[in-house]
Amino acid sequence: MRYMPHTAEERQAMLQKIGVSSIDDLFVDIPEDARLTGLLDLPKHAPEMDVDAKMLAYGAQNLSPSSAPSFLGAGAYRHHVPSVVDHLIQRSEFLTAYTPYQPEISQGTLQALFEFQTQVALITGMDVANASMYDGATACAEAVLMACRATRRKKAILSCNLHPHYREVTDTTVQFTDFSVESLPPSIDGVEDLTADLGKDIACVVVQNPDFFGRLQDLSDLADKCHEVGALLVVVVTEVVSLGAVRSPGDMGADIVVGEGQSIGVPLSYGGPYVGLFATRQKYVRQMPGRLCGETTDQDGTRGFVLTLSTREQHIRREKATSNICTNAGLCSLAFSIHMSLLGEVGFAKLAKLNHSEAAAAADKISAIDGVDVLNETFFNEFTVKLPVPAQDAVEKLAAKGILGGVPVSRLLPNADGFENLLLITVTETNTDDDVDQLVAALKEIANA
Amino acid sequence: MSTKYTKDHEWVTVEGDVATVGISVYAQEQLGDVVFVEVPDMGRELEKGDELAVVESVKAASEVYAPVKGEVVAVNEDLEDKPSLVNEDAQGAGWFAKIKIEDTSDLEDMMDEAAYKEYTEGLS
């Protein structure tokens, strides 16, 4: 076995030193009738070359978005990641380090986290951010729990146009607590009254921008109405590139901003691992879940960084902890941070503008197809299209042509009426004019069939 | 009036019908460097034994319980910027809150200075 160094002689010498005659003597605490005598019914060890081939074979059975025109979004977005990002995160010192519990020999991870927290606070327009969460949906659920704690209230209102999986994760997370969630039904016309039940018993209102259907809205009035009754406004962002072009949630009055950071630096990887973003106002910092990195000095007075405010965490507070979460998405937050550093002010704004312009140009071409309507008046890089046929059938036909043509709304909202023909289409900087032309031609064919 | 103590290491001094509450010198020594104190909201009505405050060090977080029933009539806002007051002057400038006492019998089962000293010596 290439990963284990001991020779038979060494094992024997070590057993002798320990004072036992065989390895079995070290496993005597396992109840006799539960000890395995033979090997598990699994293949034996394999050379690296064979493993390589086997993994390639899995990959070969999938249609790779790298070699097909792809317009998929709905919470995960394909963007170009500069080569530098993957190279740097694979440096041993980042890849194979543990949580930075020994700050003297973990300043690399810690300073990177401090920079990540700053970047997230800046793009969301908030005061502080944590060192990341599992993903966008878990961050959303944690925001609801935090709002309930901070306001000492027990109920949250979720917008009708929140990503359905975010709503499901939030429902799942709070279902056995004292807190409850009111979800408004999904609505394609975007009309909802989030203030109808907004009163002094409401901890927070959760709203997504751009929303699940791609629409943008000014949340300033909603923020004011929340604050009038002492509720918090939680804003969800699933496409973080939009923040390079659109006013930040903080600017609109949000109290907590959560989001999915995958778009910056993190590969699609069939849905994970991703990086949940969590930012809030200074006054709520001690209510914030998750890991935090803070600045301090060492014995010599040199600037350094440590994990801090850990008393909020489960190691110490146990059942009174702010959350049961232990880890962050360390390496993904590093990838995010490196990519954001490469972009900078100029690159981030230009990337956002490029995404928006490609999407707008594509939307114009798609809306020109007979029988196909683009429903959005506003959008960033994702919009909803109404087809004359069920979207589920359409994406299968498109896939047969080698085009990953979008996400049918009904896949995420199977029980909602009137959504069968709706297709979410995302266009990013990775899409060429030729990609769009192929999609338009294929959609024409499907619409006219 | 002299200072009285609870088994949970809160101290209380009474002036008129108002009790000033904090944690003892012994308690702050056990906690180490205090980094944050969550004080109650003004006007909160507390039962005896309710959570009054949370005091945090780098390594530990401890609840502080209301030693008497009553309304919170003052909180030590200085602790927000200077939690170290709890270490420097636990039984003076490091007080947490003042409670308007509803029932003076709440004070009866508390220890005096000597009894508390004996109690803490028995703990180590």
Place this chain on the structure above:
Amino acid sequence: MLNVGRPSRPGAVTQGHDLESTYTGNKALNLETPLIFEQGVKGRVGVDMRDPKEVKSRLGGLERNEEVGLPDLSEPQVVRHYVRLSRQNYSIDAGFYPLGSCTMKHNPRINEKAARMKGLGDIHPMQPVSTVQGALALIDDLAHWLKTITGMSAVAMSPAAGAHGELCGIMAIRAAHDAKGEQRTRILVPESAHGTNPATAALCGYKVESVPARADGRMDLDAFEAKLGPDVAGVMLTNPNTCGLFENDVKKIADLIHSVGGYFYCDGANLNAILGRTRPGDLGVDAMHINLHKTFSTPHGGGGPGSGPVVLSDALAPYAPVPFVVEEGGNYSLQEQVEEGAAKSFGRMKTFHGQMGMFIRALAYMLSHGSDGLRQIAEDAVLNANYIRVGLDDLLNSPFEGVCMHEALFDDSTLKDTGVTTLDIAKAMIDEGYHPMTMYFPLVVHGAMLIEPTESETKETLDLFIGSMRHLIEKAQTSNDPEFFVQAPKFAPRKRLDETAAARSPILRWTAPE
């Protein structure tokens, strides 16, 4: 005579010069780097992209009209910044990292390669299932390995980490009780349990009740039995436990909890020690999370991402969270919605299907090891831990008698009155070129030092480590020089840091100077 050119031997060392400091603050290969925000210059950029098309804006008047405040740097600057940062980290690739309960083993690079392969690393979670049959097959195959290794009938793949898996397991237990119309209130945990256990139970509406340990470090069976009742929802037990010991009464614990209608949750953080030697399914376990980032070597990445699939017994399988892969005649599909019914899924835990990148790495790791290699992992991990135990137990006190599993636990009793603490020993280990062991955990052992060598290490490494530890402990016990330890680490990129100041007035981000 030719006397030009460079000197070829070092000159004599003269005394009295400042040998500690440099003009730049760098020390040869130890290179400092300012915050990224302190480095940018307007006009630089680290990426190239084509110019946006001229289009009518659809942003609805919500255009950002203020700068974000990000610094502008070129690509080489960014590279240098992160390379310098990386060099301030200790890592398993660079040295011995015996961090107890964290299983810091070698991370094979074939796993990294596989996770980035075309068709695996670049596929989208919402692709039609017809276009991702290979991905679903991979998840299903990994599930098969996990079920076979643990002897359990089902596995929920989506939890993102250990604590998330724990939440998944306890939610399944809660859902199972609810489905039977039973309202139970208590979960029993041993006093040595992880802090996540009570935090998780609280999120599921349960109160935890602590069960004391026996003198041998295992849960006290009589005390456990005395706490049982019809209101007990389950027990959460780490096995091997947080003291590195196998709970030898585990089957009796399972029988007892089942006898009152409760379920047995096992924290699988320490699965590495028992791979191929026993199966949790044979021990009566109903649910157990598996840390793919510990046992199956997906890299820790400086604190994540992890992955925590949960294996489930027949009794709990119907309550598993969505989504899950369904295989029928070689064709794979995804169940993404909760289907109504008496026994139904408790919901969804993650945006998409789970930590696919970690699944790929873990499966590559399992394929590399095979059934024989997995068993060897457990045997070598336990062998190495016991080797360290006997190498140190004349100088340090083992609080519990007998052999250990994959980690050796010591207390600080032999350091008493030396003025040197467990923390001081740990910091001195840094100067010796080690990552310290886990300290002050488990809480039930005073000044605990928990050493987990893993199966990756050579005998030479262990011998040198034992020698270094003996040197430090003997120094602490005999030199009467606690100052030596208090100053450690002396050679790390930073001296000891002021955590009190960090927590009193938290500075959690960079702010532009006024």
